[in-house]
Amino acid sequence: MQPWPYPFWVAHRGAGKLAPENTLAAFRVGAAHGYRAFECDVKLSADGALFLLHDAGLQRTTSGSGTAGQQPWSDLSRLDAGGWHSRAYAGEPLASLDAIAAYVLRNGYALNIEIKPTPGEEARTGDAVARYVAQCWPADTLPPLLSSFQPAALAAAQTAAPQCPRALLLDTLQEGWLTLARSLECVAIVAAYPLLDRAVIQQAHDAGLRVLAYTVNDPAEAHRLRDAGIDGLITDEVARFSPDPAAIRD
Template sequence: MTANLPSWPYSRYIAHRGGGRLAPENTLAAMRVGAAHGFTMFEYDVKLSSDNVLVLMHDDDVDRTSNGQGPAAAKPYAELAQLDFGGWHSAAYAGEPLPTFAAVARYTVANGIASNVEIKPCPGREAETGRAVALAARQLWQGADTAPLLSSFAEEALAAARKAAPELPRALLVEKVPADWRERLAKYDCVALNINQKDATRELIDAVHAAGYRIAAWTVNDPERARLLLDWGIDGIFTDELAAIRPAA
């Protein structure tokens, strides 16, 4: 069944937001924790600051993951760089800065770590962010052994990424698996479908493979569920539980 599948040079174990629950998400500190737990692939979120610097952040607002307040889209990089993105997690990470996409790219490439780059645009900046992430990824991973996998819930961002750097692999992220998933994957020339693990079944995995695509599931935090999905042949699982669900476990 794998004969018609696109290349998948990625680990089946993917550290969610770099360090899962063990470190402040989307930071270089998180990446180092993920690497220390044996992970060779990270997922992380990238968006634009108000002055168009690509940075790692999941939420539209900085409130949850920093000591600041307000929408990220309204803040220039110099302001974001002054915030503490680690203290909310634990005292051990107090003072951890917000990393740029470029810094994380350098770290992962230098250490042989693959990336699932989730394009996470601020509202209204979907196409702009998709294009910026794709062009930056093309440059930052030039000559690297493994290209980053670009994914997004925002289909406008995925379309813009495809137009800007068609050679980079893409995955469609979905909250719920749509009936027309085949058509959507074809529309954005994707290699994979990234689904909520609750929707994962052996039948769906087989159907996605039969259609010529890869499939990964987020966020798998129960070790038994992880083993089951891997037994069913899923291509990747995103996890927060880096100690319990990892390549060496």
């Protein structure tokens, strides 16, 4: 396999739980803790804007309600996406992918974009994310890793911009997972950490795939997976884990 260019430690949704997830504020908190790689969730608004949000609905992490993907960006951009977390972040807006791209590129950070489509919008969202990345990331920079649980989203990204690296997200090791990842020409799998052990990691490596784990917040699990040959760990605990892969603080 070619050398893996992405940092070992990845800050989940910006800075996990120290700041409101998937906001620019969360990215800044993660960076303040030394992180240089970030994971985030991206979906499409009703009028085609790419923005960061994990849930299909707005209720949990914003002042809005209803299905986010059914609303225009002009409405979404006015929502409070920080007040649910704490008063310190009240008024923090939803982050557009434009804003995140500018921040990441300006600072030379790595990015893992989880394509998180509104149900029924899998192909449209995968296509839009891949085209955006292909247009906005200069050829001499490290491109985002595009991941998704939805094969249709990855297939659309593969068609739209085959040069963009892709990863299949797994919450179970369903039958045929390796064949599916290879058919989508993925460079990696990103799996729930309890699914992974030395044998599974080696199986993926033998197929030419890198392996990342989510969401690793326990030092014992971090040690176990690093010793098993994992290529990257996604964590909420940016204050607990040093982003130096050789230094896992207990």
